[in-house]
Amino acid sequence: MTIAETSLATANPVASRKTRRPDWIGGLLAVLLGIVVVVPLIVVAIWAFAEVWRYPSLLPQEWGLRFWTATLSRPDVWTAMSLSIRLSLVVTALSALICLPAAYAFARMDFPAKNVLFLSFLASHAFPKFGLLVAIAGIFLNLGLISTFWGVVLIQLVGTLMMMIWIPVAAFQNVDRAMEEAARDAGAGPIRVFWSVSLPQAAPTIFAAVLLSFVGTFYETEGAWLIGAPEIRTMPVLMITYINNQIVVQYGAVLSVLLWIPSFVALMFTRRLVGSSSFAKGFGV
Amino acid sequence: MTDLSSTGPVRTGGTARRNGRGLTGLLLVSVPVALLGWLIIYPIFNAIGRTILRTDGTGPGFSLDTYVRFFSDGYSLANLWLTLWVTAVCAALLLAICLPLSLYLRFAKSRVAAVVQGLSLFPMFVPSVILAYALIRTIGPNGGVDLVLNALGLPKINSPYLTPWGPIIGLVWDNIPLTTLMLVAGLGAVSDNAVEAARDAGARPWAVLRHIILPQIGNAVLVVLSFTVLSIFSAFTLPYVLGPASPEMMGPFMQRTFGQVMDTRMAVTQAVITFAICAVFGAFYVRSIARNRKNGR
Amino acid sequence: MAQLTLKNLGKSFDGTDVIADLSLDVADGELVCLLGPSGSGKSTVLRMVGGFETPERGAILIDGEDVTEVPPEKRPTGMVFQSHALWSHMTVADNVAFGLKLRRLPKAEIRRKVTEALDLVGLGDFGNRRVWQLSGGQQQRVAIARALVLEPKILLLDEPFASLDQHLRERLREELRDIQRRLGITTLFVTHGQDEALALADRIVVLRGGEIEQAASPDRMYRAPETRFVAGFIGSMNFLACDMRGGRADHPLFPVAAVVPDGPVELAIRPEALTVSPGRSAGMSARVHRKTDYGTHLLLDIVLEDGARVKAMCPPSGAFEAGQEVRLTASQVALFRDEVKLAEVRTEAREVAHV
Missing domain, CATH: 2.40.50.140 (Nucleic acid-binding proteins)
Structure with a gap:
């Protein structure tokens, strides 16, 4: 008891001196970033619950949920929403189906031209995206894929390839090879090893990648706009028309708040992955 | 028991099995690779091909007419210049903002650092459509900033909405997370010990930055710059919503040429021109990735 | 129980011979330590016996049966890895039960065998724990139980205690020796620590550059080294x-x-x-x-x-x-x-x- 007390007493001044020194730079950065990052979003949130907000009042004159009911009763919102969700689900499922086995192959197998092929996935960032989309649109025009569901699926599928390859590749590579060998040793064949050991071990990271792909597809605007117009109107595309036509300010605000929910979920689940250095490494640093 | 001398037949089973596995591996990656080939590699060559080959009238022939039209059209050139200018300004601003930020994040160990990291990653989770809308409501005419200034008795700001500064603010906001992340990863190459040794030798923070840190992250900074240029040069959503209508940036310009003017060949020509301008950065980017992967192994 | 025979094994990586021409007999119930500096090929030999590497020449026989071409999942060998390689997404009991489930044993029998195996390594009450809740020594004990529960003919251990501290290493070494004696299981143990080899082995095989330098009992190995290398390497x-x-x-x-x-x-x-x-x-x-x-x-x-x-x-x-x-x-x-x-x-x- 006494020993513990004395050791605490001696350890204390050192520890407290360290924690008490204020982190001025950090505080300043946090405040600046806070203003720049959070204020625009707060303004939108206020608009979503404002019924009357005339200049130059600092806050809305009347608050309420009237525009939520108004927005949610618009049929085009529901059509776009269900289309966006269907699109994102199909794209993410297809992407997982074709990319996860490929990622496993890149991580664990040996085959000709492996490095060149893997590099070409990472290098797909090396092209200006919208220029590429226009070039693809030129091809799709001849194929009759413009303004079709599957045309948009294809274009968005390409957009997910890179993330769905390299994050899972890193995840599979991080699985201890001895773990897989131990499973072989216990009598499991290669497919069983993949299913019972490699996949569950890599699952948290892969889940994050799948979630990021889903959210990324959900918000994908440029491909949907260029390839999908005018028939395929996803949520972001609808949002742009709302902004352009300036019909009712609150429609945009309500949609923004609604649209941000999936992103918030992604933020919760993937922050650790995104903050890790291995994530940034995928972009070539 | 069978006699197996060391000079007996060399077993080929191992290599044969490896070949078998090689085919399985190729098979597993074939679909994504095919997709990549069809929708990224092929379109680039197709775009170049279709803009320099004439298929009308008397069979195929070589023609640069769309390029001539682009470079002799004042409006197209103005769009190109605007895009180059916006890209340069964004890249400079991003470095100016993110380099200090990433330096702080790399070396700070306080609890505030976690908050700063969270805040700097946050924009990654705000879709650009929502961002565009939020910026209009905040810095647009009679937006949030104007409201606050007015309440304080100050004059309104000169709204950047629908000027080139609109997309600049939006693009910088949008690119802060990835730029910071990449710079922090680049700063990972600078070991704590290297910095401590320099401080031990009497270097002040500024000297440490100049002589120890910057030389080691030069390459990372260049990669980040290329990446930023590539993503900003052909940005669409933010310039389309926040930017000026005339001259416009290349993204909206291409979209309008394709969707409204319905001049596919001209739109693809514009795309090829953006490829050409970005090629230097793209090549540098690919080279850097290839080198990193080789070093990593 | 079982006899292991390695006949004229040869293996090369990227054109260089890792194992040139190696022959070894391990008798029923014998514990043989493969001892050598890093790069001597001792792990490669073990991995070939386990089926994780295919020898280019020669043959591996277990009880006279050629298993050279048999994949690891069909070999009667059980391996304990240096990094313990426990599956962290399963409980301790699930780790031990994995191989039994693959063999489609009845549930009650699986439960009985898992309990027996965990009791054997002194972790009878730890079945429901997660792998990361165990200490390093306990994890390695689970790995041993996992290898033993399938009743392999040959037990293979690849520097299993290398990542543990000295004290724990010595204790686990003794426990392993007791278990091995009790079960009478033929065992091949790879180590680069001479004290471990001297303490454990019935017979030590010193490898150098992929060849057997000397194979002898610990006592002979120490007192009558036959080559200058062995003389300098041991003690x-x-x-x-x-x-x-x-x-x-x-x-x-x-x-x-x-x-x-x-x-x-x-x-x-x-x-x-x-x-x-x-x-x-x-x-x-x-x-x-x-x-x-x-x-x-x-x-x-x-x-x-x-x-x-x-x-x-x-x-x-x-x-x-x-x-x-x-x-x-x-x-x-x-x-x-x-x-x-x-x-x-x-x-x-x-x-x-x-x-």
């Missing part, structure tokens, strides 16, 4: 270069006599074979350079007049100081020329008579 050994002339070494301190052709030789003397006494040697002076007290014994670092260093062990009661001049006598000297042992000389009787 500590003093080597003194000199020439043989007319059946006598020309080293002034140790003029041992042996029937050996003339030419350069190295005298190999264990520190404990040296007797140190105060005084002056006849042929050459020797001084204590440093004294280290290990409690159980003193280790003297002695400089000879020609600059050579020797280490000598003496009882803790010995009163020696740095700088002091001493006399050295050796009770046992081995002579090596070009890696090969030429002769072994016991000089005890002569020296005793001399004193």
